[in-house]
Amino acid sequence: MAATMKKTESLAGADLPGEGEKRGRKASKEVRRHQLIEATIDSLAKRGFSETTMADVADGAGLSRGIVNFHFESKEKLLVATLKHMADEYSAHWRAAYQKAGDDPARQIAMLVAADFDRSICNRRKLAAWCAFWGEAKSRPTYQELCGARDEAYQNVFVEICARLKTDSGYDYAAYETAAGLCAMLEGLWLRLMMGTEGMTRESAHQVAREYLACVFPKQFSRERSGGNAIA
Amino acid sequence: MAATMKKTESLAGADLPGEGEKRGRKASKEVRRHQLIEATIDSLAKRGFSETTMADVADGAGLSRGIVNFHFESKEKLLVATLKHMADEYSAHWRAAYQKAGDDPARQIAMLVAADFDRSICNRRKLAAWCAFWGEAKSRPTYQELCGARDEAYQNVFVEICARLKTDSGYDYAAYETAAGLCAMLEGLWLRLMMGTEGMTRESAHQVAREYLACVFPKQFSRERSGGNAIA
DNA sequence: CCTTATTGAATGAATGTTCAACAAATCAAG
DNA sequence: CTTGATTTGTTGAACATTCATTCAATAAGG
Numbered sequence A, B: 001m002a003a004t005m006k007k008t009e010s011l012a013g014a015d016l017p018g019e020g021e022k023r024g025r026k027a028s029k030e031v032r033r034h035q036l037i038e039a040t041i042d043s044l045a046k047r048g049f050s051e052t053t054m055a056d057v058a059d060g061a062g063l064s065r066g067i068v069n070f071h072f073e074s075k076e077k078l079l080v081a082t083l084k085h086m087a088d089e090y091s092a093h094w095r096a097a098y099q100k101a102g103d104d105p106a107r108q109i110a111m112l113v114a115a116d117f118d119r120s121i122c123n124r125r126k127l128a129a130w131c132a133f134w135g136e137a138k139s140r141p142t143y144q145e146l147c148g149a150r151d152e153a154y155q156n157v158f159v160e161i162c163a164r165l166k167t168d169s170g171y172d173y174a175a176y177e178t179a180a181g182l183c184a185m186l187e188g189l190w191l192r193l194m195m196g197t198e199g200m201t202r203e204s205a206h207q208v209a210r211e212y213l214a215c216v217f218p219k220q221f222s223r224e225r226s227g228g229n230a231i232a
Numbered sequence C: 001c002c003t004t005a006t007t008g009a010a011t012g013a014a015t016g017t018t019c020a021a022c023a024a025a026t027c028a029a030g
Numbered sequence D: 001c002t003t004g005a006t007t008t009g010t011t012g013a014a015c016a017t018t019c020a021t022t023c024a025a026t027a028a029g030g
Helices: A002-010 A024-047 A054-061 A067-071 A075-100 A105-116 A124-137 A141-169 A175-195 A202-216 B002-010 B024-047 B054-061 B067-071 B075-100 B105-116 B124-137 B141-169 B175-195 B202-216
Strands: none
Touching: A024 A054, A024 A067, A024 A075, A024 A124, A054 A067, A054 A075, A075 A105, A075 A124, A075 A141, A105 A141, A105 A175, A105 A202, A124 A141, A124 A175, A124 B124, A124 B175, A141 A175, A141 B175, A175 A202, A175 B124, A175 B141, A175 B175, A175 B202, A202 B175, A202 B202, B024 B054, B024 B067, B024 B075, B024 B124, B054 B067, B054 B075, B075 B105, B075 B124, B075 B141, B105 B141, B105 B175, B105 B202, B124 B141, B124 B175, B141 B175, B175 B202
């Protein structure tokens, strides 16, 4: 139908007409996969996991019904590919922030925390999609693995930084517990952002995390009333 | 079938033969509802939200297929009743702990945190069910409301306690951010417990939370290497 | 042409809901 | 207390719907 085609532009930023769209089959295949994954994230965010259908994904991408089974074998594989995509993106994002921070542990931890509240990662659409997967992770080993892998390396970096700050600045805390607590708090803040509880915004959530840093590492972070980075 | 009837006892602690089971229809109705809600939690924990079916719930309770639509009008209403049941139970649990704590704010916060890691509330089965609902909450206003109501009053109590400790003991932190951070951390720890990431146990999660308390309220809580309550 | 991508209708399986029949408890009358 | 009538609880099969998957036909690119 013509109506379906017209929808292509309005949803999911699906088609990228600016770039090399005519570069033959191979490129087109990757473009299509990415387009369908984005439509899947849209659907997960809008309808939730249990109501995300192949038809909805196809419609969201402005394509026909049968197309998803052509590029991905099954619905399950589409979902796994989507989760993998999000995990890779998340991982690349904090690793970039980590590298950019240089050698100072205080700067490292500040930038890692800030990265978690970056707009490109932390928005309603993606938070909702993450949460949709979390909700199914317990009963699906594949999801659990992909979600778990996300955290494992991430938390280890925090443990290491906390340990370094401890010996460098002579703190008394338990490094592992402090790092695990920070990671848990970051995830909990994501959860609250997604739920939209009590007018929590990305900024106020970030502020909560900064308050934690100021409390645990008073020698490195100062409390500030207004917004700002405040690496003392 | 006879096989189905025999299963009744093994699953969900369904039938309670000890109590007033013969007290007529009215009582039986409540018993059945509770039995079906427990079976629903079982199914959510075992299969996840998207694979929880009416048939599975009925089988889990050792009853026939059509029974759920008799006691609850629809699947949706069954799920809402289940979530409401869990929210009420959770609320009653922390309120009891709060009352039991008396007037000392340090004792209050310690008992509230401990209550969150109590076996009756914090076990794989219920954590998994909570998480299943969280995953669908964003796209279903009813769930969002019930989950949100859970947190609102809960967090307010923490804010109040933090404010009181601040003026009483002369701390410098921001009361709201500190309380919100603690609530977020508790939820994040639940999430990690449910995921089973990195061998996190109920005890180690509790320990992480205690480390946070020791950091924020050093005058009230002392750091301890081994387990224990340690209200200094 | 020939390969690849895409379409949309057909198919079959899964599942929520309905319902007529059945069982059991409660009550009324004898 | 017994018996019959009525309400209440329960069953399992039938029904209708939704949805993932398949596939023959078609369009597009090389």
